[in-house]
Amino acid sequence: MTQALTLARPYARAAFGLSLEGGRSAAWSQALAFAARVAADPQAQALLNHPLLSPADAVGLLAMDGSDEAFTRFLGLLADNRRLALLPEIAGLFEELRAEAExxxxxxxxxxxxxxxxxxxxxxxxxxxxxxxxxxxxxxxxxxxxxxxxxxxxxxxxxxxxxxxxxxxxxxxxx
Incomplete structure (x- = not known):
């Protein structure tokens, strides 16, 4: 768990920074929560870890309809770096950063x-x-x-x- 939090922290900070730039921290919060719930599901984990699933397809599974372009690029970065499993930790840390800022x-x-x-x-x-x-x-x-x-x-x-x-x-x- 500690290692996952350590790996997730820079991604959460980056996500929070991107959400502030667009003034969309509430929308990012919802989108991250959705993606984290999907990524935490055991069936989805098996699919997301499948070697034949492309990063673009993984993003398609995790992004909510209407997600902004910056969020889908963020998910793409996570998929490229094989960090989609960290989404629950990233979402939790994002919420802590958001609560602190607000x-x-x-x-x-x-x-x-x-x-x-x-x-x-x-x-x-x-x-x-x-x-x-x-x-x-x-x-x-x-x-x-x-x-x-x-x-x-x-x-x-x-x-x-x-x-x-x-x-x-x-x-x-x-x-």
């Missing part, structure tokens, strides 16, 4: 049960104050947390779950 923090809130909208807004406001950036929240439910929530905002993880508190208490008592 000054947006993406946070995932995992709770034991569905949180009310007012609580999510309070969490969003607190994170916005803490990071000084706009916040996009994704929610998930994990009943094993028992109660409370875990907030994962990139490098910051706040564990306010009952399960986490019990684990910390158990560790403290064991010492």
């Amino acid at each position: 000054r947006v923090v993406k946070a995932k809130v995992t709770a034991a049960s569905e949180l009310p909208a007012a609580e999510l807004e309070a969490i969003k406001a607190a994170l916005k104050k803490r990071f000084g950036r706009e916040v996009e929240i994704e929610t998930a439910i994990d009943a094993s947390l028992i109660g409370g929530a875990v907030i994962d905002a990139g490098e910051v993880v706040i564990d306010g779950s009952l399960k986490g508190k019990l684990e910390r208490l158990q560790t403290a008592l064991a010492q």
